[in-house]
Amino acid sequence: MTTSPHVHDLGMPGTPIDANIQQAIADSVAAQGEKQTALKAKDMKTDQEVRWCPGCGDYVILNAVQSFLPSLGIAREDMVIVSGIGCSSRFPYYMNTYGMHSIHGRAPAIATGLAASRPDLSVWVVTGDGDALSIGGNHLIHALRRNVDMTILLFNNRIYGLTKGQYSPTSEVGKVTKSTPMGSLDHPFNPVSLAIGADATFVGRAMDSDRKGLTEVLRQAAEHEGTALVEIYQNCNIFNDGAFDLLKDPSTGPMWTIPLVHGQPLVFGPDGASCVVRDDFGGLRIAETNQVDASEIVVHDATREDPSYAFALSRLSSQDLRYTPMGVFRSVRKPTYDRMMADQLEEARTEGPGDLGALLAGGDTWTVSA
Amino acid sequence: MTVTGSPLTPGSSAPGGLVKSVVELDRVVIRLAGDSGDGMQLTGNRFTSETASFGNDLSTLPNFPAEIRAPTGTLPGVSSFQLHFADHDIMTPGDAPDVLVAMNPAALRANLADLPGGGLVIADSDEFTPRNLAKVGYATNPLEDGSLDGWQVVAVPLTSMTLEALADTGLGKKEAERSKNMFTLGLLSWMYHRPTEGTVRFLERQFRRKPEIAAANIAAFRAGYNYGETTEAFAVSYEIKPAPMAPGRYRNISGNQALALGLVAAGQRSGLPVFLGAYPITPASDILHELSRHKAFGVRTFQAEDEIAGIGSALGASFGGALGVTTTSGPGVSLKSEALGLAVMIELPLVVVDVQRGGPSTGLPTKTEQSDLLQAMFGRNGEAPLPVIAPRSPGDCFDAALEASRIALKYRTPVMLLSDGYLANGAEPWAVPAVEDLPDLSVEFATEPNGAAKDGTPEFLPYLRDPETLARPWAIPGTAGMQHRVGGLEKADQTGNISYDPANHDLMTRLRQAKVDGIAADIPPTDVDDPDGDARVAVIGWGSTYGPIGAACRRIRRSGRKVAQIHLRHVNPMPADLGEVLRRYDRVVCPEMNLGQLALLLRAKYLVDVQSHTQVRGLPFRAAELAAVVQDVIDSTGDTK
Numbered sequence A: 001m002t003t004s005p006h007v008h009d010l011g012m013p014g015t016p017i018d019a020n021i022q023q024a025i026a027d028s029v030a031a032q033g034e035k036q037t038a039l040k041a042k043d044m045k046t047d048q049e050v051r052w053c054p055g056c057g058d059y060v061i062l063n064a065v066q067s068f069l070p071s072l073g074i075a076r077e078d079m080v081i082v083s084g085i086g087c088s089s090r091f092p093y094y095m096n097t098y099g100m101h102s103i104h105g106r107a108p109a110i111a112t113g114l115a116a117s118r119p120d121l122s123v124w125v126v127t128g129d130g131d132a133l134s135i136g137g138n139h140l141i142h143a144l145r146r147n148v149d150m151t152i153l154l155f156n157n158r159i160y161g162l163t164k165g166q167y168s169p170t171s172e173v174g175k176v177t178k179s180t181p182m183g184s185l186d187h188p189f190n191p192v193s194l195a196i197g198a199d200a201t202f203v204g205r206a207m208d209s210d211r212k213g214l215t216e217v218l219r220q221a222a223e224h225e226g227t228a229l230v231e232i233y234q235n236c237n238i239f240n241d242g243a244f245d246l247l248k249d250p251s252t253g254p255m256w257t258i259p260l261v262h263g264q265p266l267v268f269g270p271d272g273a274s275c276v277v278r279d280d281f282g283g284l285r286i287a288e289t290n291q292v293d294a295s296e297i298v299v300h301d302a303t304r305e306d307p308s309y310a311f312a313l314s315r316l317s318s319q320d321l322r323y324t325p326m327g328v329f330r331s332v333r334k335p336t337y338d339r340m341m342a343d344q345l346e347e348a349r350t351e352g353p354g355d356l357g358a359l360l361a362g363g364d365t366w367t368v369s370a
Numbered sequence B: 001m002t003v004t005g006s007p008l009t010p011g012s013s014a015p016g017g018l019v020k021s022v023v024e025l026d027r028v029v030i031r032l033a034g035d036s037g038d039g040m041q042l043t044g045n046r047f048t049s050e051t052a053s054f055g056n057d058l059s060t061l062p063n064f065p066a067e068i069r070a071p072t073g074t075l076p077g078v079s080s081f082q083l084h085f086a087d088h089d090i091m092t093p094g095d096a097p098d099v100l101v102a103m104n105p106a107a108l109r110a111n112l113a114d115l116p117g118g119g120l121v122i123a124d125s126d127e128f129t130p131r132n133l134a135k136v137g138y139a140t141n142p143l144e145d146g147s148l149d150g151w152q153v154v155a156v157p158l159t160s161m162t163l164e165a166l167a168d169t170g171l172g173k174k175e176a177e178r179s180k181n182m183f184t185l186g187l188l189s190w191m192y193h194r195p196t197e198g199t200v201r202f203l204e205r206q207f208r209r210k211p212e213i214a215a216a217n218i219a220a221f222r223a224g225y226n227y228g229e230t231t232e233a234f235a236v237s238y239e240i241k242p243a244p245m246a247p248g249r250y251r252n253i254s255g256n257q258a259l260a261l262g263l264v265a266a267g268q269r270s271g272l273p274v275f276l277g278a279y280p281i282t283p284a285s286d287i288l289h290e291l292s293r294h295k296a297f298g299v300r301t302f303q304a305e306d307e308i309a310g311i312g313s314a315l316g317a318s319f320g321g322a323l324g325v326t327t328t329s330g331p332g333v334s335l336k337s338e339a340l341g342l343a344v345m346i347e348l349p350l351v352v353v354d355v356q357r358g359g360p361s362t363g364l365p366t367k368t369e370q371s372d373l374l375q376a377m378f379g380r381n382g383e384a385p386l387p388v389i390a391p392r393s394p395g396d397c398f399d400a401a402l403e404a405s406r407i408a409l410k411y412r413t414p415v416m417l418l419s420d421g422y423l424a425n426g427a428e429p430w431a432v433p434a435v436e437d438l439p440d441l442s443v444e445f446a447t448e449p450n451g452a453a454k455d456g457t458p459e460f461l462p463y464l465r466d467p468e469t470l471a472r473p474w475a476i477p478g479t480a481g482m483q484h485r486v487g488g489l490e491k492a493d494q495t496g497n498i499s500y501d502p503a504n505h506d507l508m509t510r511l512r513q514a515k516v517d518g519i520a521a522d523i524p525p526t527d528v529d530d531p532d533g534d535a536r537v538a539v540i541g542w543g544s545t546y547g548p549i550g551a552a553c554r555r556i557r558r559s560g561r562k563v564a565q566i567h568l569r570h571v572n573p574m575p576a577d578l579g580e581v582l583r584r585y586d587r588v589v590c591p592e593m594n595l596g597q598l599a600l601l602l603r604a605k606y607l608v609d610v611q612s613h614t615q616v617r618g619l620p621f622r623a624a625e626l627a628a629v630v631q632d633v634i635d636s637t638g639d640t641k
């Protein structure tokens, strides 16, 4: 058993892992040489034919992730991608890492067991809006509050893709789909608000088509120690085409997108015409930049311990996506569950590892002699 | 006959000094009954420990309500603990008590019907107040109205004597009253010559941080003991000699405890970290509690948000190279069924413990039943076979946990371990095994490619099976060159890629079944107890009915009849020779605490006319009743002697 300190969440060797597991890894290194960490995007690909509909936003996300992951300097075998069920959840098959395409909604729970017992790995979850927020809502909020070291990519296309187009927990009210011919009745979740409400230590949002913005949020999420949730707006061109056009269209996007840059004032829109200021009730509101004093404009601080600021940011946007903050809402440090679990195991072993013989003969015993 | 202050056995006391006689018994069944708040389970457990350390064979049956504190003094609030101990090897907690300790009128009312005529009642007379009597519908005090004339009754003011004994401690009345269970334990310890040091040590340990409470309990315990020695109310004490047992070291152990230790041992013997994902549920929670104390063995316990996350996290840990375990009861198994299907599909080791309780739905949370067998066998969508193992006694839960782990690890499969409430909470003496005698469960992870791609480059085939076991290789994250993806979609043979090919699905479905069926070659032949080898009637059971069936068979044999006992540890697959064994008998009787689930399987599988005998009362079978049923079957075959 190694007892070297936890280095980072990036699957660095040297974290406490159990002897037999360490041996298997050592054996493979002996057989196949040192771990390869200088990788290219093509090294991340598998020979499996990608089976999303042509034009699906999932392709661009896949490409962005494949290009980005090598920059982390983590060997492929030290990464695991766990997904649920849905179009998005096919993701692991296309990544040359370890992976599990599990069951609907349960990926955060499965990944929790893996990450908690193998802190040496870089664990990723890929999930959809139905997978994460409908059937798997419970697992998601608990993963977030526990702060197990893993990164959750939530592909939000505001629709059930795989089951051919029913409305989802993120669809806007009145959504007409096969299951809601007269329009949906239920109010949607805002996944970022939900995550912050669950005390997530890292919450970000990015757009599928914005390679640069997406990569930046992914980088910060990957470096975050603890559970990171990244909501990725993803176009389903078959069942919900154009869902994010308001933000993507160069003519409207800048007007309605609030880029979040840590340490920068929240000014946005053409010519910086709009900004974010505090309202009278401790929340935030949109103002016209020329109507307020510069000192009133909120300077983005993702590291605020109190989640109410990040929550207020997440509430600026409406169901129709006007005033949508994009970037990292919140990034705070808290001890991770896996780390603390490893610490308890270490602490329990301060007097040495358990002695099975002594354990079995524990309690009051008596001896019968021959 | 109600005796107050006069000797039970005339002639045993002499004027001017108490001479107490000692009667030797070969076995006794005591039932302690009181309000849920009276500490009957603790008292029972202590008496059990004293009895165990004295060297008697024993078996216990705790029986308590699902409510933590039902209204005081009411029938639903009655909690009881039955202990059978003997100078010989016994198999059950006893059909009926010889002695009933009733701490209040409710306890008497709820339990009296089980006490055979002539049995001894010890009652706390202080609690038989008009108010308490009215609560359970006694119009007059049964201790005084002659309604108990068919029993021996000793009415003892247990509460006031406890208060008296603790008068100088400065404890308040309420606080002091709580020690009446220890007073009672002291009295019983005197009556049955139990060693007392263990209880004193236990109380000191238990109330380490509250020395005044420890002192009060010890004082009450000693006062109860001394009362027995000096009072005229009890003129006789009893001696039950230690039971002959194989030489060795013993401890008293409950089923849940044994099961937890078995899992720790499985981790140690396999060299793998144990990961338990669990959500609290009666009667399985104690396994979670016990395992969470063993972090020094590298055991990780994770209290999940629900049962699905419990099994999910365990499966995730198995993917990472741990021995994944999840523990629950029937309602939890229902929630886990989809993930169990995934475990069948991705073929990773996983131990799933179902401590069965009365069902369906929430059912009888604190009572025992065996009604999850078919759920364990078939409760999943698709053809999703998995091995099923059942322990037969509390101590056997240890071996069953090791065996479930062995099969899970060797065959890379989820294994269902079916304990039940009776085994979980019941206790018996357990011979502490030597670590080196435990099975070696070591596994080898796959660390090198086992195939080649078309171009000849080495490739890892995650579904290339071991030809003997049909198990697939277990390659864990962190192992270079072995990256692979598993999942619930049908796998192509060998490569494990997604496949919708009809022939492949047919092949894989049959391979998964063949893998589980093949375990039959790796387990012992049918365990038949047929002393003369010429019985014509066999009784077959599985799980916790082993004790009652065994005790029934002994009775039957004592009556001169012949009977064979067959007991299954492996319920799926069953021993390879079972069909042939069953066909040797004219009649096969199958007692179960369900409506005939094993019988259904046996009939379907072996075309044997198994006669089902069932009971779902939340309690184990009584040996005498079972014996009568089987005796009738034997006599109807004409094989009377």
Ligand SMILES: Cc1ncc(C[n+]2csc(CCOP(=O)(O)OP(=O)(O)O)c2C)c(N)n1
Binding pocket: A085, A086, A087, A088, A089, A104, A127, A128, A129, A130, A131, A132, A155, A157, A159, A160, A161, A162, A163, A168
């Ligand atoms: C237990 C269970 N219930 C229902 C389904 C059917 N199902 C598969 S995917 C899905 C919804 C997926 O939606 P989302 O998570 O948004 O993923 P997307 O396809 O949009 O990427 C449903 C309802 C299932 N596979 N399992």
Ligand code: SF4
Binding pocket: A051, A052, A053, A055, A056, A057, A058, A087, A088, A157, A161, A162, A235, A236, A237, A238, A239
């Ligand atoms: S249905 Fe929609 S989400 Fe699914 S693959 Fe097609 S475009 Fe993508």
Ligand SMILES: [Mg+2]
Binding pocket: A086, A128, A129, A130, A155, A156, A157, A158, A159, A160, A161, A168
């Ligand atoms: Mg979706």
